[in-house]
Amino acid sequence: MLVLGIESSCDETSAAVVNEKKEILAHVLFSQIKEHEKYGGVVPEVAARAHLEKMDTVIEETLRKANVGLEDLSGIAGVAGPGLIGGVIIGLMTAKSLAFASSKPFIAVNHLEAHALMPRFTNEVEFPFLLLLTSGGHCQLLIVSDVGKYEYLGGTLDDSVGEAFDKTAKLLGLGYPGGPVIESAAEKGTAGKFKFTAPLIHQNDCNFSFSGLKTQVRTAVDKGLVKTEADKNDLAAEFQETVIKALKNKTGKAISVFKGKTSGKHLVLSGGVAANKAVRKAMETCAAENGLTFAAPPISLCTDNGVMIAWAGLERLRKGMTDDFRVKARPRWPLGS
Ligand code: KG4
Ligand code: ZN
Numbered sequence: 001m002l003v004l005g006i007e008s009s010c011d012e013t014s015a016a017v018v019n020e021k022k023e024i025l026a027h028v029l030f031s032q033i034k035e036h037e038k039y040g041g042v043v044p045e046v047a048a049r050a051h052l053e054k055m056d057t058v059i060e061e062t063l064r065k066a067n068v069g070l071e072d073l074s075g076i077a078g079v080a081g082p083g084l085i086g087g088v089i090i091g092l093m094t095a096k097s098l099a100f101a102s103s104k105p106f107i108a109v110n111h112l113e114a115h116a117l118m119p120r121f122t123n124e125v126e127f128p129f130l131l132l133l134t135s136g137g138h139c140q141l142l143i144v145s146d147v148g149k150y151e152y153l154g155g156t157l158d159d160s161v162g163e164a165f166d167k168t169a170k171l172l173g174l175g176y177p178g179g180p181v182i183e184s185a186a187e188k189g190t191a192g193k194f195k196f197t198a199p200l201i202h203q204n205d206c207n208f209s210f211s212g213l214k215t216q217v218r219t220a221v222d223k224g225l226v227k228t229e230a231d232k233n234d235l236a237a238e239f240q241e242t243v244i245k246a247l248k249n250k251t252g253k254a255i256s257v258f259k260g261k262t263s264g265k266h267l268v269l270s271g272g273v274a275a276n277k278a279v280r281k282a283m284e285t286c287a288a289e290n291g292l293t294f295a296a297p298p299i300s301l302c303t304d305n306g307v308m309i310a311w312a313g314l315e316r317l318r319k320g321m322t323d324d325f326r327v328k329a330r331p332r333w334p335l336g337s
Pocket of ligand 1: 010135138178272304
């Protein structure tokens with residue numbers, strides 16, 4: 001089974017071909033970071049135009065590198081949401097067109113499901129598993145009992161965790177995307193010099209809130225407490241540690257629910273923030289403390305990519321879960337709906 005996957009929901013134009021043996025035959029990714037950097041965040045209109053410009057060449061190069069033609073594919077998967085609608089439409093329409101022209105099965109992939117299933121491609125993870133999905137748009141805890149079967153345990157009430165990293169980096173003047181720059185600043189700094197409180201950790205649920213943390217960062221900046229490079233590093237370290245405290249606390253609560261409902265064995269971390277080494281380490285410890293195994297994609301496959309769309313497409317295709325061409329692009333598409 002060979003599936004082509006197309007991703008374009010945010011600022012990466014990417015395609016990949018994967019097979020059932022969990023091999024990547026080709027993966028091409030064009031990042032638009034340079035185009036958005038000057039604005040300090042992703043500009044939807046700029047993103048859509050860039051996807052349109054790059055999509056054809058990214059797919060051509062992917063097929064060439066994989067040494068396959070459309071006729072060799074078992075199916076074609078395209079991201080159908082959630083995400084920036086202009087970009088999603090481009091990826092989805094491209095996938096539909098290629099599937100129609102080559103008479104191949106078409107699979108409309110939920111971007112969040114693609115993040116969710118990715119650790120099954122890179123690791124040995126069976127259903128059911130507990131998922132902590134941490135990305136630029138989302139932060140949620142879910143029980144994943146099968147392809148397409150999700151139970152939402154809790155999630156952020158305001159900002160996503162990736163957004164908190166991005167906004168903190170912006171407030172510190174460290175550039176975009178914020179995750180990697182905050183991570184490296186945090187490595188040079190010392191937590192505890194600033195004192196932030198982790199929101200909602202005393203509530204007995206699986207919800208998060210990160211907008212208050214952003215306000216704490218802004219207050220420190222506004223008070224003139226962040227003057228030197230060293231101050232920025234210390235603030236980044238405290239910010240990251242506070243985020244981790246919240247993630248660990250709520251994941252711990254979700255593990256109790258997960259254990260009460262299933263006999264599942266895995267805690268899975270995915271989404272762009274899973275690229276953060278300190279977050280990974282903390283979640284690995286959290287899993288071990290609770291007798292679960294830990295899985296996360298390799299760092300290079302945590303942020304958006306075509307491989308995850310191709311793999312989610314393959315997982316759906318082998319269960320016969322294909323789509324017709326009436327599927328619409330969706331800016332919002334919660335898992336489990
Ligand atoms: O999954 P993703 O590529 O896109 C969405 O689906 O949203 O996640 C992007 C997010 C951004 O907010 C980015 O700052 C964050 O992931 N991110 C990180 C790291 N690398 C990317 N956050 C923390 N540490 C990192 N190393
Ligand atoms: Zn993503």
